[in-house]
Amino acid sequence: MRVSKEQVAQHRQALIDATRRLVRARGFEGAGVAEICKEAGLTHGAFYRHFPSKQALILEASADAFEWTPQHLDGQYPLAAGAAATVAKYLSVQHRDCELGCPVAALAVDAARAGGEIAEVFSKGIDRYIERFADELRKESPSGSQSTSELEAQALHLLCTMVGGMVIARATAEARPRLSTKVLGTLRKRLVGWVSARAET
Known part of the structure; x- marks a missing residue:
């Protein structure tokens, strides 16, 4: 049976999404092609029609993961706007609990261990995150007075604090759920407060 172009694109994305979910849970080496195909609801044959190897799929799934932004989390904190909402x-x-969230918090250590092309994909993705965050801060910069280097430093500081907080929150979520929630709540209050006060100054 002939498969439409739309179905081909859907199958390819299903493989990418399945890889992102499994890799987040188990690391880059934790899931084989058969398991990825099963998770995506596709056959082995379908996999090799889209990707020449598991490594090629992981590279594309890693790059795709950096298209995620906090704005994909609808329905939370609707009163916040701009950088504060982020x-x-x-x-x-x-x-913390979603399957397809920020790749940095989920896989930065794995990317460092993997090295090579995967580390390069993550480095480029992190650069883009810093640029996006700096752009958000620039739009809210008081009188446009801050330099690009200052905005990038602020974006880097915020990103690293957020990622570190998410890593700790996930590490403690099962054994100490109250601690996990406290980590998120404390950082959220302090960072949102700083961002909001900065925009009003």
Whole structure:
């Protein structure tokens, strides 16, 4: 049976999404092609029609993961806007528990261990995250007075604090759920407060 172009695109995305879910749970080496195909609801044959190897799929899935933003988490903190919304949604229980969230918090250590092309994909993705965050801060910069280097430093500081907080929240979620929630709530309050005060100054 002939498969439409739309179905081909859907199958390819299903493989990418399945890889992102399994890799987040088990690391880059934790899931084989058969398991990825099963998770995506596709056959081995379908896999090799889209990707020449598991490594090629992982590279594309890693790059695709950086298209995620906290704005994908709808329904949380609707009163926040701009950079404050980004911080609030990132440091949420919904993000902590979602399957397809920020790749940095989920896989930065794995990317460092893998090295090579995967580390390069992650480095480029992190650069883009910093640029996006700096752009959000620039739009809210008081009188446009801050330099690009200052905005990038602020974006880097916020991103690293948010990622570190999410890593700790996930590490403690099962054994100490109250601690996990406290980590998120404390950082969210402080960082959102700083971002909001900065925009009003």
